[in-house]
Amino acid sequence: MTDPNRPNDDPANGAQAGEPVVSKPYVMPDDPEQGSVEALAKEAADARDKMLRTLAEMENLRKRTSREVADARVYGITGFARDVLEIADNLQRALDAVPPEAKAAADPGLQALIDGVELTERSLLNALEKNGVKKFDPSGEKFDPNFQQAMYEVPDPSVPSGTVVQVVQAGYMIGDRVLRPALVAVSKGGAKAAPVPANGNEPDNEA
Template identity: 65%
Template sequence: MTNPTNGHDEVPIDEATGTADAAAPEAEASLMDAGPALLAAAQAEARDMKDRMLRTLAEMENLRKRTEREVADARTYGVTSFARDMLNVADNMRRAFETLPAEARPAEGPLKAFVEGIDLTERELLKTLEKHGVKKIEPDGQKFDPNLHQAMFEVPNAELPKGTVVQTVQAGFVIGERVLRPALVGVSTGGPKAAPQPAASDEA
């Protein structure tokens, strides 16, 4: 049909509707063909998001544990330098106490009180350090442990197993699980082989 106004042919309404109806099944079929691919892409994206979320959670948990460990270490080992200095003070007090032999110490009087005061002060100092995790190593009679002890000399002694600590020259100390200062010791060189000792953490 020709439009008398503009001279162009018009498409009948019924014909246009039929064309649209014919195109609809094709579009639907195309969408159905693309459906599995879209689903697979969505599933892959979901897996990727889940993986990233799990990684983020794992990183946050590791950060939390690392922070807790660092805080605990700071609390335990933060006094290391101070404790080492205090051990020097304790050593000097012990030397002063031992300068006067036991048989020469008076039974009474001001000097007796002075000597006892030095001994008491040293004990109180070590007790205070122990409250902060600093513990004394007492190795006499134990098997020599290079992690805790430093050998200063050897003593021939057939009655003791080889490698047994026979004398402590200077006391050692640990703080937490770390050696603050190794014990300076003398070690036996003769006799039967020493029996195994507990782990270093148990000895400390």
């Protein structure tokens, strides 16, 4: 005998007798995180791009700083070296002022003075060279305006036109730069000088 007050355990309870039970389909909700993932991916890409740019800038700064430090080490004495050249010039002028015959017949006192001036000049040039400053003499070379300054021309058909036939004042290099160009006299009237090689003709002579 069935108790009329007992709940009906039939899953179809509430449906009319004889009607089939139909389950509601599961609807996948919209993904609320999709937009956030895309935004995070874009932020990550932007951050990576900024990081790479920063690293590149830091590397460029490091290279530029290293180059400036190296240049300062080599060229930091440029002003001082240029002032010292006047002393070297005066020593050379003092030696040039003594005629060859006077040197040959010099008494011991004069010879000692000449030797002292020569020793002082050599010591000064050695000190300059230790600091990257080198003297060069372009005598006999083809005139190169990058390293020499022409003071006048000398008619001389025995050498190619444009040849340095006289050095009025020696030139100096500091590192790979011209500290002071050599003052020279250039020949004219001779055969045309051979062209300078493509790699240039940097003077490396030392007096």
